[in-house]
Amino acid sequence: MEKTSKWSALLAVGLLGFFLTLTDAQAVPSFARQTGLECVACHLSWLELTTVGRQFKLGGYTLMKPVTSGERPLVSFAKDGNPPLIPLAGFAQVSLSHTNNMNSPGADASLFPNQDELVLQQFSLFLAGRVSDHAGGFVQWTYDGLAHTSAIDNVDLRLANRYKSDNLDVMYGLSLNNNPTMSDIYNTTPVWGFPFASSVVAPTPEAATLLQEGLAQQVVGLTAYSMWNRTLYAEIGGYRTASEGFSAFRAGVDLNEAAVLDGIAPYWRLALQHEWDGGTQSAMVGAFGLTANRFPDPLAAVGPTDKFSDLGIDAQYQYVTDTHRFSGQIAYIREQQELNGTFAAGGSSNPNNQLNNLSAKLTYYYQTKYGVSLGYQRIEGDTDAGLYSTGQPVSGSASGSPNSTALILELNWLPWRDRRFTLQYTAYQEFNGGKSNYDGLGRNASDNNTLFLLAWFPF
Amino acid sequence: MENSARTMTRRVGLLWGSQLLVGMAMAGKLDKQDFFYQTQPKDNKSCSTCRLYTATPSGKGVCALLDGEVSPSGWCMAYSPR
Numbered sequence: 001m002e003k004t005s006k007w008s009a010l011l012a013v014g015l016l017g018f019f020l021t022l023t024d025a026q027a028v029p030s031f032a033r034q035t036g037l038e039c040v041a042c043h044l045s046w047l048e049l050t051t052v053g054r055q056f057k058l059g060g061y062t063l064m065k066p067v068t069s070g071e072r073p074l075v076s077f078a079k080d081g082n083p084p085l086i087p088l089a090g091f092a093q094v095s096l097s098h099t100n101n102m103n104s105p106g107a108d109a110s111l112f113p114n115q116d117e118l119v120l121q122q123f124s125l126f127l128a129g130r131v132s133d134h135a136g137g138f139v140q141w142t143y144d145g146l147a148h149t150s151a152i153d154n155v156d157l158r159l160a161n162r163y164k165s166d167n168l169d170v171m172y173g174l175s176l177n178n179n180p181t182m183s184d185i186y187n188t189t190p191v192w193g194f195p196f197a198s199s200v201v202a203p204t205p206e207a208a209t210l211l212q213e214g215l216a217q218q219v220v221g222l223t224a225y226s227m228w229n230r231t232l233y234a235e236i237g238g239y240r241t242a243s244e245g246f247s248a249f250r251a252g253v254d255l256n257e258a259a260v261l262d263g264i265a266p267y268w269r270l271a272l273q274h275e276w277d278g279g280t281q282s283a284m285v286g287a288f289g290l291t292a293n294r295f296p297d298p299l300a301a302v303g304p305t306d307k308f309s310d311l312g313i314d315a316q317y318q319y320v321t322d323t324h325r326f327s328g329q330i331a332y333i334r335e336q337q338e339l340n341g342t343f344a345a346g347g348s349s350n351p352n353n354q355l356n357n358l359s360a361k362l363t364y365y366y367q368t369k370y371g372v373s374l375g376y377q378r379i380e381g382d383t384d385a386g387l388y389s390t391g392q393p394v395s396g397s398a399s400g401s402p403n404s405t406a407l408i409l410e411l412n413w414l415p416w417r418d419r420r421f422t423l424q425y426t427a428y429q430e431f432n433g434g435k436s437n438y439d440g441l442g443r444n445a446s447d448n449n450t451l452f453l454l455a456w457f458p459f
Numbered sequence: 460m461e462n463s464a465r466t467m468t469r470r471v472g473l474l475w476g477s478q479l480l481v482g483m484a485m486a487g488k489l490d491k492q493d494f495f496y497q498t499q500p501k502d503n504k505s506c507s508t509c510r511l512y513t514a515t516p517s518g519k520g521v522c523a524l525l526d527g528e529v530s531p532s533g534w535c536m537a538y539s540p541r
Contacts, residue, residue, distance in 0.1 A: 051495075
């Protein structure tokens with residue numbers, strides 16, 4: 001075990017050093033190589049999309065600069081030149097986490113693995129780019145440097161087209177993906193919401209709505225989307241368990257923990273957006289929803305299911321110039337749970353629960369190099385001792401309440417446009433239903449406050 | 460009944476799919492207004508210093524991503540310095 005940990009730390013340090021030597025910004029991901037665009041044309045700061053980035057995604061990732069004289073290379077990581085035939089890209093995340101108190105009553109070091117040491121928390125490879133005039137997408141494969149396992153990550157395969165006349169401009173298409181809200185073009189919904197990276201070893205609140213990536217890499221869905229006159233965005237589709245012929249969409253995922261749905265889970269999304277001031281400013285208000293029937297035991301997909309009805313409302317504002325960039329996002333998800341399966345099996349105290357999530361964040365970047373973000377996250381819902389009072393130190397809840405509140409302050413420094421260093425501090429005002437002694441063993445919410453340092457290197 | 464419903468769904472799907480792929484081309488370049496192209500520089504940035512711009516003998520130029528001629532002193536949201 002100790003050898004594995006040392007190997008992981010060594011690998012993390014090695015990768016950190018390797019990527020730090022690549023300081024000439026020649027290494028940029030495959031979408032940038034395909035289009036010739038700078039990262040910051042499509043991203044306010046990656047991963048947050050600008051107007052240009054949203055346009056690129058709506059177009060099915062097909063926009064490409066013309067091929068000039070000479071052949072396209074098979075694989076290339078060069079910034080200039082013809083786009084490579086195989087759009088290979090990747091990133092490494094090396095991080096260090098420190099949780100405020102790792103010695104509360106009932107807790108021991110085993111509950112806080114890999115703290116205060118450099119770890120390779122994620123290494124991802126992408127095939128990401130245009131396939132043909134109307135088809136494009138990305139497939140992400142991720143290695144978990146702590147569990148030493150690898151599995152499929154986000155997949156988004158698109159067919160896209162556009163109708164344009166004097167009065168009507170409709171961009172439309174299909175997205176085949178494995179994570180509800182991944183197809184979305186804004187940064188309010190869970191998959192692309194703040195924070196874009198966080199500690200994988202620090203304690204986090206137990207409760208989350210199903211839409212908060214509760215089905216990530218466990219389902220496959222087809223959605224049809226359209227953007228009308230750059231004003232109305234509409235998307236509708238459905239998700240099913242990624243089993244049988246679709247198992248590639250959850251390849252490598254631990255099936256003991258993968259969700260199994262009963263039938264199709266419908267998903268929808270509507271948004272009204274406006275862009276003005278020569279594209280410098282944009283705003284959006286919208287709503288989205290998902291209804292899913294999930295079997296409580298993924299290994300015994302029979303009998304009554306739990307029904308989750310999630311409804312979200314959201315809004316976003318962006319101000320984008322080369323010198324100053326500002327954005328704000330807010331999203332509220334209200335989840336109605338009808339726990340027919342879990343309640344019948346004795347897993348919950350209530351047959352029905354409500355769980356709500358509020359996420360908000362503000363970001364400012366100066367010269368696309370120096371950024372500060374402030375995030376607020378609140379999860380609250382019905383008290384249910386059967387669901388949340390596990391009696392466990394750190395992760396338990398003495399009150400049986402799912403309520404948690406966190407403030408996240410994040411500083412970002414991008415010395416080059418494809419090298420990010422992040423200092424993030426998460427402060428909990430409430431954790432699993434309490435401010436003090438929330439687990440019934442003497443642990444306070446603030447004991448879970450976490451300092452997180454991250455070096456994030458795409459290539 | 461179920462088979463007939465499936466056949467119908469398949470037909471509708473195929474029709475929709477063929478409509479999606481026929482005709483109006485997404486391929487190629489975007490319209491200038493897609494990236495809010497303007498004929499004036501912005502914040503001292505202009506097409507002439509963008510890596511997507513190529514000058515033409517006419518004194519104007521072309522953009523790798525936008526349709527038609529662009530001015531060397533123009534600008535758009537996709538500006539990417541050389």
